[in-house]
Amino acid sequence: MARAGKPAQVQSVNSTFNLTALAFTASIQARALPFGRDGVALNADIKIAGFPERDLLDGLTVGRGVVSSMKRLGRDETSIQISAPVQPGNSGGPAINS
Numbered sequence: 001m002a003r004a005g006k007p008a009q010v011q012s013v014n015s016t017f018n019l020t021a022l023a024f025t026a027s028i029q030a031r032a033l034p035f036g037r038d039g040v041a042l043n044a045d046i047k048i049a050g051f052p053e054r055d056l057l058d059g060l061t062v063g064r065g066v067v068s069s070m071k072r073l074g075r076d077e078t079s080i081q082i083s084a085p086v087q088p089g090n091s092g093g094p095a096i097n098s
Contacts, residue, residue, distance in 0.1 A: 016078055036097060040080060042070055048084040050093025061087055 008024035048063040065084025072079040082095065 033094065033096065040067055040070075040097070042067055044097055046082060046084055047096045048082070048086055048090070048093055049096060050087070050090035052087035052090035052093075061090070063087075 006024060006027075008022040011021040011023050013020050044067045046065055046067060048065070050061060051059070052061060063084040063086065065082050067080050068083045069081035071077060072081060084095070086093070
């Protein structure tokens with residue numbers, strides 16, 4: 001895998017939660033956001049961030065919303081429903097709480 005032409009290494013994959021952890025060298029100083037210690041709550045405020053449709057939008061997009069449902073069809077407890085807009089091509093972007 002590569003980001004901006006620079007290689008990244010897959011560190012871990014969790015197919016149940018559709019998550020992949022990557023390691024790469026950043027050209028800017030940054031720190032990772034920690035995973036929340038508490039569980040997510042119904043009606044919690046969240047923000048969605050990402051770089052969808054990179055060729056068209058050319059930058060970071062941020063959406064705001066709430067956790068609107070704790071379970072999906074079939075009582076799937078690995079998913080939540082959110083009201084924040086998620087742009088096409090932004091899959092994999094984080095959902096961030098305060």
